[in-house]
Amino acid sequence: MSSFSPGSARVSRPAEPWLEELDIFVRARYPLLYLVSWEEHRVDAILAELARAHGKALFTWSITRGLRSMGTSRTAPLPEDTRNPIDAMAAIEKLGEPALVVLKDFHPYLEDRGVVRALRELAHFLKSTFTTVILLSPTLLIPVELEKEISVIDVPMPGYNDLLQLLREIVAVVRRTNKATIDLSRDHADQLIKAALGLTMAEAENAFAKAIAHDGKLGPEDIKRIQDEKRQVIRKSGLLEYYPPEESLGNVGGLENLKGWLSQRTAAFGERARQFGLPEPRGLLLLGVQGCGKSLTAKAVSAHWNLPLLRLDMGRIFSGLIGSSEENLRKAIRVAESVAPVVLWVDEIEKGLSGVASSGAGDTGVSARVFGTLLTWLQEKTAPVFVVATANRIDGLPPEVLRKGRFDEIFFIDLPEQAEREAIFRIHLRRRKREPEGFSTEELATLTEGFSGAEIEQVVVAGLYEAFAEDTELAQRHLVRTIQDTFPLSVTMHDEIRRLRDWARGRTRPASSGRTLPQRAT
Ligand SMILES: Nc1ncnc2c1ncn2[C@@H]1O[C@H](COP(=O)(O)OP(=O)(O)OP(=O)(O)O)[C@@H](O)[C@H]1O
Numbered sequence: 001m002s003s004f005s006p007g008s009a010r011v012s013r014p015a016e017p018w019l020e021e022l023d024i025f026v027r028a029r030y031p032l033l034y035l036v037s038w039e040e041h042r043v044d045a046i047l048a049e050l051a052r053a054h055g056k057a058l059f060t061w062s063i064t065r066g067l068r069s070m071g072t073s074r075t076a077p078l079p080e081d082t083r084n085p086i087d088a089m090a091a092i093e094k095l096g097e098p099a100l101v102v103l104k105d106f107h108p109y110l111e112d113r114g115v116v117r118a119l120r121e122l123a124h125f126l127k128s129t130f131t132t133v134i135l136l137s138p139t140l141l142i143p144v145e146l147e148k149e150i151s152v153i154d155v156p157m158p159g160y161n162d163l164l165q166l167l168r169e170i171v172a173v174v175r176r177t178n179k180a181t182i183d184l185s186r187d188h189a190d191q192l193i194k195a196a197l198g199l200t201m202a203e204a205e206n207a208f209a210k211a212i213a214h215d216g217k218l219g220p221e222d223i224k225r226i227q228d229e230k231r232q233v234i235r236k237s238g239l240l241e242y243y244p245p246e247e248s249l250g251n252v253g254g255l256e257n258l259k260g261w262l263s264q265r266t267a268a269f270g271e272r273a274r275q276f277g278l279p280e281p282r283g284l285l286l287l288g289v290q291g292c293g294k295s296l297t298a299k300a301v302s303a304h305w306n307l308p309l310l311r312l313d314m315g316r317i318f319s320g321l322i323g324s325s326e327e328n329l330r331k332a333i334r335v336a337e338s339v340a341p342v343v344l345w346v347d348e349i350e351k352g353l354s355g356v357a358s359s360g361a362g363d364t365g366v367s368a369r370v371f372g373t374l375l376t377w378l379q380e381k382t383a384p385v386f387v388v389a390t391a392n393r394i395d396g397l398p399p400e401v402l403r404k405g406r407f408d409e410i411f412f413i414d415l416p417e418q419a420e421r422e423a424i425f426r427i428h429l430r431r432r433k434r435e436p437e438g439f440s441t442e443e444l445a446t447l448t449e450g451f452s453g454a455e456i457e458q459v460v461v462a463g464l465y466e467a468f469a470e471d472t473e474l475a476q477r478h479l480v481r482t483i484q485d486t487f488p489l490s491v492t493m494h495d496e497i498r499r500l501r502d503w504a505r506g507r508t509r510p511a512s513s514g515r516t517l518p519q520r521a522t
Helices: 017-027 040-054 085-093 107-111 113-126 160-177 186-196 201-215 222-236 256-264 271-275 294-304 325-339 351-359 364-380 418-431 441-447 453-470 476-485 494-504
Strands: 032-036 057-062 066-069 099-104 132-137 150-154 240-243 283-288 309-313 342-347 385-391 409-413
Touching: 017 032, 017 040, 017 150, 032 113, 040 057, 040 099, 040 132, 040 201, 066 085, 085 113, 107 113, 113 132, 160 186, 160 201, 186 201, 186 222, 201 222, 222 240, 240 325, 256 294, 256 409, 283 294, 283 494, 294 309, 294 342, 294 385, 309 325, 325 342, 325 364, 418 441, 418 453, 441 476, 453 476
Parallel strands: 032 132, 032 150, 057 099, 099 132, 283 385, 283 409, 309 342, 342 385
Antiparallel strands: 057 066, 240 309
C-alpha cells in the first residue's frame, strides 16, 4: 500500500450541483439568493472565489460591522455606518458596480416589515444590475412577501473532496512542523475521510486535531475515534441517531421475501451496478404488526450492506423542542446526505401526521408541508441514501406515500408463522448461548401461535429468569410455562391487526415467503 501524502491521492472532482446552481443564479442575475449553512467560513471562501470568477466586487454585511468591501479594487467610499439593515439596503443600491453582497445572519431582521419592504424594493432595483444579494444563515426564514423574490440553496455539508483537501493541509502542516507522525495508507486515509463525512469543516478539523493530540500521531486507530466524534455531533443535533453497522440479517427470523429482496441488492450501491444500468435503490416502506421485526430489519439492512444507519425520529421533528419542523427535516436530510452512502431509518413515519393532530401542538398545515418535503425528497433525491421507513399504523398515512417512485417496495410484516416462530426461537436461544437443538422448537412454535417476534424473545428471557431463580439450566418446561403465562398482543389487538391486514392486501407485498395475505385468517 502506498502511503498517503499531500497531493498523492487521485481524485476525480465530481461536479457539485449546488455550486453549479449558485453559479447559474449569479450568471442569470438573480437579485436575491438565500444560502442555508452553518459554515460561514467555508461559504465565505467559496463566495470570494465566485466573485473573482465573475469579475465582481464582494461585500459583506453584519449587524456588528455594517457593509464592508472585501476587496481592494473599490474606489467609491461606503457610508460611515450601515449597521442598520435599512441603511445597508440604501447603500447597496448605490454601489454602482457589479457585486456579490453577502448579508450574514440577516434572518432576525426579516421579522421587521420595514426591512422586508426595503429588501423587496432593492430586489426590484437589482434586477437591472449585475449585483446579487446573498443572505447567508444557518436557518431558513422567508417572509411571505419575499417568497417569490428569493431563491434558496441548501449548502450541503463538506463532501469527500473538501475533507480530503483538509486532511492534506493538516498532513502538510504536521510534516512541516514535525510535531506528530502520520501513519496512513491511502486506504486508511480514505476510511478516515469517510468517517468524517457528516461533520462541518470546523468539526472535522477539530476531530482530526483531537485525534493527533491524543497520541501524537494520525493513524488507522483514529478512524474509530473520528466515527465516535461524528456520533456525538449527530446526536447533538437531536434529530438523528447514529448506529454503526451491527445487526446481521441472520438475526432476523423468517421474512424470507424481504431478505431475498435485500440480498439481491447487496452490490446495488456500487459503481458496477451503475455501469450495468441499475438505478440506485431508493428505499423500503415496512408496514406491520408491532414487534415483528421492522426495527430489527432496518438495523440489519445497514449491517448487510455495510453502511452506517441514521435513525430519524419523526416525533422529534415535530416536537417543537428544537426549532421549526420544516427546518428540522431539512437539517436532518442535509446531514443524511453528507454521510451517504447511508441507510436512513425513518422510524414511525406515520407519527408526524397523527402526532401533530392528536397533541394539538400544531396545525395540520405544518405537518402536511413537512410530509410534502419528505415525499418530494424521497422522489427526487440523488445522493445514495437508502430510506427504510417503518409504520405500525395506517391511519393518517397519506396515500401519496404509497405512490410509485417514492419507495422501491412496500412490505407487510405480519405475525410470524410456524416455521418463522421456530427460526426466531432458535435465534434468541443462540443469542443467549443456548443450543436450540436442546429444545423442541417445533413444540414452542406451535404453542406460540399469534405471538410476535418480540414476544417470543420475551418468552426466552422470562424462561431464563425462571431457570436462574430455580438455580437450574434452562429447559423446555421453563419456556412452555412462560408461554402459558403470556397474553399476546394479537389477542388484545385482534381488531386492529385485522384492519391492518385488510389494508395491506393488494397494496403491499408480504415480507414472509409462501404467505398470501388474502387467505390468512385472523
Ligand atoms: N423476525 C424476528 N426475528 C428475530 N427477532 C425478532 C423478530 N421480530 C422481532 N424480534 C425481536 O423483537 C425485538 C423487537 O422487534 P422490533 O423492534 O424489530 O419490532 P418492530 O416491528 O419494529 O416493533 P415496533 O413497531 O413496536 O417498533 C427485536 O429487537 C428482536 O429481538
